[in-house]
Amino acid sequence: MTQAALGESIGVTRQTVIAIEGRYAPSLEVVFKIxxxxxxxxxxxxxxxxxx
Amino acid sequence: xxxxxxxxxxxxxxxxxxxxxxxxxxxxxxRPLMLVTMGPLGVLAVxxxxxxxxxxxxxxxxxxxxDRHVDLKGEWTxxxxxxxxxxxxxxxxxxxxxxxxxxxxxxxxxxxxxIVTSVAKLAYFRRMAW
Numbered sequence: 001m002t003q004a005a006l007g008e009s010i011g012v013t014r015q016t017v018i019a020i021e022g023r024y025a026p027s028l029e030v031v032f033k034i035x036x037x038x039x040x041x042x043x044x045x046x047x048x049x050x051x052x
Numbered sequence: 053x054x055x056x057x058x059x060x061x062x063x064x065x066x067x068x069x070x071x072x073x074x075x076x077x078x079x080x081x082x083r084p085l086m087l088v089t090m091g092p093l094g095v096l097a098v099x100x101x102x103x104x105x106x107x108x109x110x111x112x113x114x115x116x117x118x119d120r121h122v123d124l125k126g127e128w129t130x131x132x133x134x135x136x137x138x139x140x141x142x143x144x145x146x147x148x149x150x151x152x153x154x155x156x157x158x159x160x161x162x163x164x165x166x167i168v169t170s171v172a173k174l175a176y177f178r179r180m181a182w
Contacts, residue, residue: 012116019118024180027117 001037009037053100054170057093061163064089068156077152086155122176129176130169137161 003017010033012026020026020034035042064085071080141158149157 012118013114016116016118019180024118030117 006034006037010034053097054166056096056100057163057166060089060093061159064159077150080152082152082155086159090159118180122173122180125176126169126173129172130165133168134161134165137165 003021004014007014007017010030012030016024016026020030026034031042031046035045038045067085068082071082071085137157138161141154141161144154144157
Protein backbone atom coordinates (compact mmCIF):
# COMPACT_ATOMS: atom_id res chain seq x y z
CA MET A 1 0.00 0.00 0.00
CA THR A 2 1.34 3.44 -0.91
CA GLN A 3 1.60 6.31 1.53
CA ALA A 4 -0.89 8.26 -0.56
CA ALA A 5 -3.40 5.39 -0.49
CA LEU A 6 -3.04 4.95 3.26
CA GLY A 7 -3.44 8.69 3.78
CA GLU A 8 -6.53 8.71 1.59
CA SER A 9 -8.12 5.83 3.52
CA ILE A 10 -7.56 7.39 6.95
CA GLY A 11 -8.26 11.01 5.96
CA VAL A 12 -4.79 12.55 6.19
CA THR A 13 -2.31 13.76 3.60
CA ARG A 14 0.63 11.76 2.25
CA GLN A 15 2.93 14.21 4.06
CA THR A 16 1.31 13.31 7.36
CA VAL A 17 1.81 9.58 6.68
CA ILE A 18 5.49 10.34 6.01
CA ALA A 19 5.63 12.33 9.27
CA ILE A 20 3.99 9.45 11.20
CA GLU A 21 6.68 7.11 9.87
CA GLY A 22 9.15 9.59 11.31
CA ARG A 23 8.80 11.52 14.56
CA TYR A 24 5.24 12.82 14.46
CA ALA A 25 2.97 11.32 17.12
CA PRO A 26 -0.50 11.00 15.56
CA SER A 27 -3.79 11.24 17.44
CA LEU A 28 -5.36 8.13 18.92
CA GLU A 29 -8.07 8.33 16.27
CA VAL A 30 -5.53 8.10 13.44
CA VAL A 31 -3.69 5.31 15.25
CA PHE A 32 -6.89 3.26 15.43
CA LYS A 33 -7.68 4.01 11.79
CA ILE A 34 -4.24 2.83 10.63
CA UNK A 35 -4.53 -0.38 12.65
CA UNK A 36 -8.01 -0.84 11.20
CA UNK A 37 -6.76 -0.48 7.63
CA UNK A 38 -4.15 -3.20 8.18
CA UNK A 39 -6.54 -5.30 10.32
CA UNK A 40 -3.94 -5.76 13.06
CA UNK A 41 -3.72 -4.85 16.78
CA UNK A 42 -2.34 -1.42 17.66
CA UNK A 43 0.94 -2.71 19.03
CA UNK A 44 1.77 -4.37 15.74
CA UNK A 45 1.75 -0.98 14.07
CA UNK A 46 3.03 1.29 16.83
CA UNK A 47 5.59 0.66 19.54
CA UNK A 48 6.53 3.03 22.31
CA UNK A 49 10.31 2.98 22.83
CA UNK A 50 10.97 2.00 26.44
CA UNK A 51 13.45 4.21 28.30
CA UNK A 52 14.00 1.67 31.09
CA UNK B 53 -1.89 38.20 5.69
CA UNK B 54 1.09 38.38 8.02
CA UNK B 55 3.28 39.47 5.12
CA UNK B 56 0.95 42.44 4.56
CA UNK B 57 1.03 43.19 8.29
CA UNK B 58 4.83 43.26 8.34
CA UNK B 59 5.01 45.46 5.22
CA UNK B 60 2.44 47.94 6.60
CA UNK B 61 4.13 48.01 10.00
CA UNK B 62 7.51 48.62 8.33
CA UNK B 63 5.98 51.64 6.60
CA UNK B 64 4.45 52.82 9.89
CA UNK B 65 7.74 52.33 11.72
CA UNK B 66 9.67 54.30 9.07
CA UNK B 67 7.19 57.19 9.32
CA UNK B 68 7.29 57.17 13.15
CA UNK B 69 11.10 57.12 13.19
CA UNK B 70 11.09 60.05 10.78
CA UNK B 71 8.67 61.96 13.07
CA UNK B 72 10.78 61.19 16.16
CA UNK B 73 13.92 62.46 14.45
CA UNK B 74 12.30 65.70 13.35
CA UNK B 75 10.43 66.74 16.51
CA UNK B 76 10.36 65.97 20.27
CA UNK B 77 8.25 63.00 21.36
CA UNK B 78 6.01 65.19 23.52
CA UNK B 79 4.89 67.10 20.40
CA UNK B 80 4.09 64.02 18.33
CA UNK B 81 0.53 62.77 18.01
CA UNK B 82 0.65 59.25 16.64
CA ARG B 83 -3.14 58.73 16.84
CA PRO B 84 -3.99 59.73 13.23
CA LEU B 85 -1.15 57.64 11.83
CA MET B 86 -2.15 54.64 13.98
CA LEU B 87 -5.76 54.94 12.83
CA VAL B 88 -4.65 55.16 9.19
CA THR B 89 -2.46 52.07 9.69
CA MET B 90 -4.68 49.90 11.89
CA GLY B 91 -7.98 50.66 10.11
CA PRO B 92 -6.98 49.27 6.71
CA LEU B 93 -5.11 46.41 8.41
CA GLY B 94 -8.28 45.39 10.23
CA VAL B 95 -10.33 45.58 7.02
CA LEU B 96 -7.69 43.60 5.10
CA ALA B 97 -7.61 40.97 7.85
CA VAL B 98 -11.39 40.52 7.69
CA UNK B 99 -11.36 40.31 3.86
CA UNK B 100 -8.38 37.93 3.87
CA UNK B 101 -9.93 35.58 6.43
CA UNK B 102 -13.21 35.67 4.53
CA UNK B 103 -11.58 34.58 1.28
CA UNK B 104 -9.45 31.95 3.01
CA UNK B 105 -12.61 30.50 4.57
CA UNK B 106 -14.69 30.65 1.38
CA UNK B 107 -12.18 29.43 -1.22
CA UNK B 108 -11.91 25.63 -0.89
CA UNK B 109 -8.42 24.12 -0.72
CA UNK B 110 -7.47 22.28 -3.88
CA UNK B 111 -5.19 19.40 -4.81
CA UNK B 112 -2.82 18.23 -2.10
CA UNK B 113 -3.42 21.30 0.06
CA UNK B 114 -6.31 19.93 2.12
CA UNK B 115 -5.61 20.23 5.83
CA UNK B 116 -5.56 17.33 8.26
CA UNK B 117 -4.91 16.73 11.95
CA UNK B 118 -1.18 17.53 11.67
CA ASP B 119 -1.98 20.93 10.13
CA ARG B 120 -4.47 21.63 12.91
CA HIS B 121 -1.93 20.49 15.49
CA VAL B 122 0.76 22.76 14.04
CA ASP B 123 -1.75 25.63 13.82
CA LEU B 124 -2.82 25.17 17.44
CA LYS B 125 0.73 25.03 18.78
CA GLY B 126 1.75 28.03 16.66
CA GLU B 127 -1.19 30.09 17.91
CA TRP B 128 -0.41 29.04 21.50
CA THR B 129 3.21 30.16 21.13
CA UNK B 130 2.09 33.45 19.57
CA UNK B 131 -0.41 33.92 22.39
CA UNK B 132 2.33 33.36 24.93
CA UNK B 133 4.47 36.02 23.20
CA UNK B 134 1.49 38.40 23.14
CA UNK B 135 0.79 37.80 26.83
CA UNK B 136 4.43 38.41 27.75
CA UNK B 137 4.44 41.62 25.71
CA UNK B 138 1.16 42.72 27.30
CA UNK B 139 2.61 42.25 30.80
CA UNK B 140 5.64 44.31 29.71
CA UNK B 141 3.27 47.03 28.54
CA UNK B 142 1.44 46.96 31.88
CA UNK B 143 4.76 47.52 33.66
CA UNK B 144 5.53 50.37 31.27
CA UNK B 145 2.14 51.90 32.08
CA UNK B 146 2.80 51.52 35.82
CA UNK B 147 6.11 53.29 35.28
CA UNK B 148 4.04 56.17 33.84
CA UNK B 149 5.64 55.97 30.42
CA UNK B 150 4.23 58.59 28.04
CA UNK B 151 1.33 57.50 25.87
CA UNK B 152 3.35 57.75 22.65
CA UNK B 153 5.82 55.09 23.79
CA UNK B 154 3.08 52.98 25.37
CA UNK B 155 0.88 53.00 22.25
CA UNK B 156 3.79 52.16 19.99
CA UNK B 157 5.00 49.41 22.32
CA UNK B 158 1.54 47.85 22.25
CA UNK B 159 1.35 48.12 18.46
CA UNK B 160 4.82 46.59 18.12
CA UNK B 161 3.76 43.81 20.53
CA UNK B 162 0.80 42.94 18.31
CA UNK B 163 2.97 42.78 15.19
CA UNK B 164 5.71 40.88 17.01
CA UNK B 165 3.27 38.28 18.31
CA UNK B 166 2.00 37.71 14.75
CA ILE B 167 5.58 37.22 13.56
CA VAL B 168 6.28 34.83 16.45
CA THR B 169 3.13 32.89 15.54
CA SER B 170 4.26 32.53 11.91
CA VAL B 171 7.83 31.54 12.80
CA ALA B 172 6.57 29.07 15.43
CA LYS B 173 4.20 27.46 12.91
CA LEU B 174 7.03 27.08 10.41
CA ALA B 175 9.29 25.59 13.08
CA TYR B 176 6.60 23.17 14.33
CA PHE B 177 5.77 22.22 10.77
CA ARG B 178 9.40 21.41 10.02
CA ARG B 179 9.79 19.53 13.30
CA MET B 180 6.70 17.43 12.57
CA ALA B 181 7.55 16.97 8.91
CA TRP B 182 9.44 13.72 9.29
